[in-house]
Amino acid sequence: MSAPSDIPQAPKVTEREARQVAEAAREQDWRKPSFAKELFLGRFRLDLIHPHPLPAPDDVRRGEAFLARLRGFCETHVDGALIEREARIPDEVINGLKELGALGMKIETKYGGLGLTQVYYNKALALAGSASPAIGALLSAHQSIGVPQPLKMFGTQEQKDAFLPRLARTDISAFLLTEPDVGSDPARLATTAVPDGDEYVLDGVKLWTTNGVVADLLVVMARVPESGGHKGGITAFVVEAGSPGITVEHRNAFMGLRGIENGVTRFHQVRVPAANRIGPEGAGLKIALTTLNTGRLSLPAMCVGVGKWSLKIAREWSAVREQWGRPVARHEAVGAKISFIAATTFALEAVVDLSSQMADESRNDIRIEAALAKLYGSEMGWLISDELVQIRGGRGFETAASLAARGERAVPAEQMLRDMRINRIFEGSTEIMHLLIAREAVDAHLKVAGDIIDPDKPLSDKAKAGANAAGFYARWLPKLVSGPGQLPNAYGDFRVPGHPDLSAHLRYVERSSRKLARSTFYAMSRWQGRMETKQGFLGRIVDIGAELFAMSAACVRAEHLRADDDHGREAYQLADVFCRQARLRVEELFNRLWSNTDDIDKRVVDGVLSGTYTWLEEGVIDPSGDGPWIADATPGPATGENVHRPIR
Numbered sequence: 339m340s341a342p343s344d345i346p347q348a349p350k351v352t353e354r355e356a357r358q359v360a361e362a363a364r365e366q367d368w369r370k371p372s373f374a375k376e377l378f379l380g381r382f383r384l385d386l387i388h389p390h391p392l393p394a395p396d397d398v399r400r401g402e403a404f405l406a407r408l409r410g411f412c413e414t415h416v417d418g419a420l421i422e423r424e425a426r427i428p429d430e431v432i433n434g435l436k437e438l439g440a441l442g443m444k445i446e447t448k449y450g451g452l453g454l455t456q457v458y459y460n461k462a463l464a465l466a467g468s469a470s471p472a473i474g475a476l477l478s479a480h481q482s483i484g485v486p487q488p489l490k491m492f493g494t495q496e497q498k499d500a501f502l503p504r505l506a507r508t509d510i511s512a513f514l515l516t517e518p519d520v521g522s523d524p525a526r527l528a529t530t531a532v533p534d535g536d537e538y539v540l541d542g543v544k545l546w547t548t549n550g551v552v553a554d555l556l557v558v559m560a561r562v563p564e565s566g567g568h569k570g571g572i573t574a575f576v577v578e579a580g581s582p583g584i585t586v587e588h589r590n591a592f593m594g595l596r597g598i599e600n601g602v603t604r605f606h607q608v609r610v611p612a613a614n615r616i617g618p619e620g621a622g623l624k625i626a627l628t629t630l631n632t633g634r635l636s637l638p639a640m641c642v643g644v645g646k647w648s649l650k651i652a653r654e655w656s657a658v659r660e661q662w663g664r665p666v667a668r669h670e671a672v673g674a675k676i677s678f679i680a681a682t683t684f685a686l687e688a689v690v691d692l693s694s695q696m697a698d699e700s701r702n703d704i705r706i707e708a709a710l711a712k713l714y715g716s717e718m719g720w721l722i723s724d725e726l727v728q729i730r731g732g733r734g735f736e737t738a739a740s741l742a743a744r745g746e747r748a749v750p751a752e753q754m755l756r757d758m759r760i761n762r763i764f765e766g767s768t769e770i771m772h773l774l775i776a777r778e779a780v781d782a783h784l785k786v787a788g789d790i791i792d793p794d795k796p797l798s799d800k801a802k803a804g805a806n807a808a809g810f811y812a813r814w815l816p817k818l819v820s821g822p823g824q825l826p827n828a829y830g831d832f833r834v835p836g837h838p839d840l841s842a843h844l845r846y847v848e849r850s851s852r853k854l855a856r857s858t859f860y861a862m863s864r865w866q867g868r869m870e871t872k873q874g875f876l877g878r879i880v881d882i883g884a885e886l887f888a889m890s891a892a893c894v895r896a897e898h899l900r901a902d903d904d905h906g907r908e909a910y911q912l913a914d915v916f917c918r919q920a921r922l923r924v925e926e927l928f929n930r931l932w933s934n935t936d937d938i939d940k941r942v943v944d945g946v947l948s949g950t951y952t953w954l955e956e957g958v959i960d961p962s963g964d965g966p967w968i969a970d971a972t973p974g975p976a977t978g979e980n981v982h983r984p985i986r
Contacts, residue, residue, distance in 0.1 A: 364777070365628060365705065373696075373890075374706035378779035378883050380818045380855030382848040384829070386702060387890065390898035391695040393457055401458030404439070408462055411438055412469035419738060421470045422753055425596040429985050432510075432552075435477070440466070442506030444481045445490075449502035456632060456694040463636050464643030471757040472597025474640045476510070479548040479598075482633035483626075483765070484511030485557045485576055492574075492617045492625050501555060501576060509554035510985065512579075514544040514603060515626060518971040522770045524559070524572060524623055528971065529605065531560035531575065533568050538575065538615070540583075540608040543971040551589050551599035552985050553579045558605075559622045571620025575610050580984065583608035585976035594756030606975045632697045634708045634765055638690050638715025644758060645683030645719060648726040651749055652676050656729060666729070675725045681916035682718050684909070685888045688895035689714060706778050707887065713771040714884040716761035723758045727751050769873070776876040779883065780869075783862055786810040791867040811859075818856050823848030832897055837907060838914035840893045843921070847886045850924060854882050857931055874936040882927045885920045892916050 368375065373386040393401070415434050421427055435441065443459045445451025454462065459481070467474025481487065486505050489497055505511055520526045529542025540560055550556070556577040564570030577584070588602040617625050656667035656676060666672045693707045727734035730751050733741060738748035762768050787810075789795045789803035822828035823845040832840035858879055862869055869876075896913035900906025945951055 365624070368703055368781075370701065370703040372703040372706055374710055374883065374887055375703070375778065375781070377851050377886055377890075378706075378854065378858070378879075379782055379814075380852040382821070382823070382844075382851045382890075384844065384890070384894075387692060387696075388831070388894045388897070389901075390692065390894050391699055391701075393455055393695060393698065397455045397458065397698075400452070401454055401461070404443070404452060404454060404458065405461060405465060407438060408440065408465055411435070412466060412473075416466075416469040416473065418470040418750070419748065421472055421597040422750070423739065425591065427470070427472055427476065427597045427599075431473070432476070432985050435473070436507060439507070440477055441480060441508075441510065442486075443477070445486050445502050445506040449498065449506055451502070451506040456635060456697045457691060460635055460639030460642075460690055460694050463639045464646070467640035468643040468647050470597060471640070471754075472595055474643070475595055475598045476549060478636040478640070479513065480505075480511050482636040483513040483557075483629060484549065484553075485513075485555045486511065487629045487633055488557055488574060488616050488625050489576070491628060492621075496613065497576065497616070505555065508986075510549055510552055511555045511557065512547050512549035512553035513557050513626075514547050514550065515559045516546050517543060518545045518602075518969050522766065527559065527561050527572055528973075529558070529560040530973075531562045531573060531610070533562065533565065533612075534609075536612050537609045538562070538612060540575070540577070540605040540610055541973040542605050543973065544603045544605075545971075546590065546600055547586075547603045548598060548600045550579075550603050551586050551601040551981060552983055553599075554984050555579060556603075557616070559626065560605075562619045569619045572622040573619045574616040574622040574625045576614040576616060577608065577610050579982065581608050581610070584982070585978075585980045586982040587976060587978055587980075589981050592760065594753070594759055601981065604976050606973065630765060631705045631708050634712040635690060635694055635697065637761055637765055638686060638711040638719070639694075641715040641719030641722075641758070641761060642683065642687045642690055644754060645679065645686055645722050648722050648754070649676075649679050649683055651751065652679055652726055652729050655749075672729055675729055677915060678919065679722050679725055681912050681919060682722060684895075684912040685892040685916045685920075686715055686718060688891040688913075689888050692891045692894065706775060709766075709771055709775045709778070710880075710884045710887050712765060713768060713775065713880070714888055716764075717768060720755075720758050720762055723751075723755045727755050769877070772877040772880045773873065775880045775883070779880065780858060780862070783859070787862070791869075793867065815859070818852045818859075821848050821852055823850075823852070832893055834897075834900065834910070837900070837910040840896060840910060840913055840917070843889055843914070843917035844893055846917075846921060847889050850882070850886055850928075853928065854879065854886070857928070861931075872936070874934060874939075875931060878927045878931055882924055885924045885927070889917045889920050 376383040442451030447453040531538040583606045585604045590600045734751040738750040742748035787807040829841040829844040892913040896909040899909040
């Protein structure tokens with residue numbers, strides 16, 4: 339047995355090496371059209387999303403039938419207040435979800451699953467998450483990023499036959515990538531998987547393993563060392579959670595989502611059959627990122643559920659709460675918040691349903707759309723929750739238990755705010771999502787001009803890239819000057835008598851798309867290789883694209899509902915007010931592209947880090963405890979109790 343000091347530690351990598359690892363894990367090609375990609379290039383391809391894609395009748399029938407069963411179960415068996423109070427989902431609830439088939443919503447029927455579409459899977463998560471956000475998180479972590487999805491996309495037939503029937507009915511799964519000193523920088527991954535005959539031997543520590551405390555099967559990312567006959571690299575494995583050498587050392591506690599079973603998992607000399615490796619060695623990160631292309635849609639789906647609940651509470655509360663002689667909803671300051679909640683919830687549902695249906699049809703590449711949905715849903719969902727707390731006033735800050743104890747309705751607004759906060763961090767923080775989406779958005783530019791700004795490329799490659807870039811931009815730039823957005827009669831399908839004129843908003847999206855592309859090109863010309871360091875600029879570019887995508891989705895959904903005679907007039911009203919609100923945000927973002935404090939912010943940061951402003955920290959007491967900022971994750975045997983508790 340190797341001593342801990344003999345086991346490889348987290349590799350030391352440069353910033354450039356870390357970027358190269360992330361770049362290698364990207365899907366390099368665009369084999370299908372992408373609405374969002376075209377939007378960032380200044381090409382408003384409304385034809386890719388309008389008419390709104392529709393699910394097949396049989397998918398609707400099966401999906402609605404399951405939603406009805408799930409609703410009945412949640413209404414009769416799920417006590418959200420109990421889960422919040424005891425910080426645990428009762429075993430009988432989890433077993434009930436298993437019997438209902440909720441673990442297999444996305445698993446094909448031939449393996450014992452329900453075979454739901456992405457659209458209905460997301461609707462189910464929104465419904466279950468509204469009963470208890472912890473349940474939504476458990477089901478999502480199991481199916482969106484846990485073992486089923488990577489097996490579905492990359493597993494062998496033998497692996498599918500062995501694991502998917504278990505995962506559909508009885509076994510809970512978890513996804514293990516993050517480590518105590520490794521977050522969104524997987525190049526420094528320290529967990530190792532050393533080949534030994536027909537097995538791999540795993541050593542390392544994983545942090546924030548959602549479902550890890552109760553999981554039966556794990557998908558683990560570990561680094562295989564390069565050796566004779568082994569390519570090596572970060573690799574994905576299916577691991578039995580009860581294997582000798584696996585210890586769940588700690589169950590984490592958080593400000594929100596108190597019922598989730600999230601822990602710290604240690605691997606010490608854990609033997610995993612080579613047959614359990616998913617894909618080839620070195621493909622782990624690509625598998626993880628590809629899985630997340632659709633997996634990310636689960637999070638904004640639950641944000642939609644929060645928006646719907648917040649709208650219901652805001653409506654009911656603000657109609658009965660009176661101030662200065664009239665309901666608070668009739669005061670403009672509160673009314674504006676209610677309007678924001680209603681319009682934004684409509685837009686979020688439009689974004690999620692559109693992206694999900696496109697994922698089901700598999701006609702489009704939705705990697706940017708799904709990332710935008712996650713980014714926009716988490717940010718707007720947080721704002722909606724915050725506005726609900728503000729509308730409720732002191733009662734919004736008071737816990738549901740306290741409200742009930744003094745005889746009032748137990749509205750868990752403050753809990754929802756706490757629960758929603760993690761969404762801006764889960765599955766890629768907002769800051770990481772900005773960079774990820776920005777990289778995809780400028781992919782076309784880097785393909786033709788990337789060698790020009792790459793310091794490692796020889797002059798011959800730069801010259802060739804210059805010629806290619808000249809040809810590309812000679813064709814592309816003139817198309818950014820004018821377009822349908824300048825024609826008053828464009829997008830006439832969205833100009834309906836007696837309804838707000840949505841065609842004007844789509845013309846704005848088209849014009850803004852071209853303006854966004856021009857701004858990106860100008861920035862690349864100005865900063866060239868330094869562009870990747872301009873994270874503030876890139877974040878605003880992405881946020882503009884997110885708003886334009888949401889506006890497009892809202893208009894398309896409104897027209898779809900109108901044509902289907904399903905609350906069409908009201909949908910047009912909501913789409914109109916959302917687009918008007920979004921346009922104000924877009925104009926501010928465009929202004930901040932070039933008028934901002936980015937440069938002086940950096941100078942202040944330099945001062946903070948050098949201790950220039952320590953005098954500003956005087957006069958307070960730091961209540962933090964002692965201990966290192968990052969826990970020791972040295973591989974080796976466990977020294978504490980194993981808190982793993984599979985549910986049967």
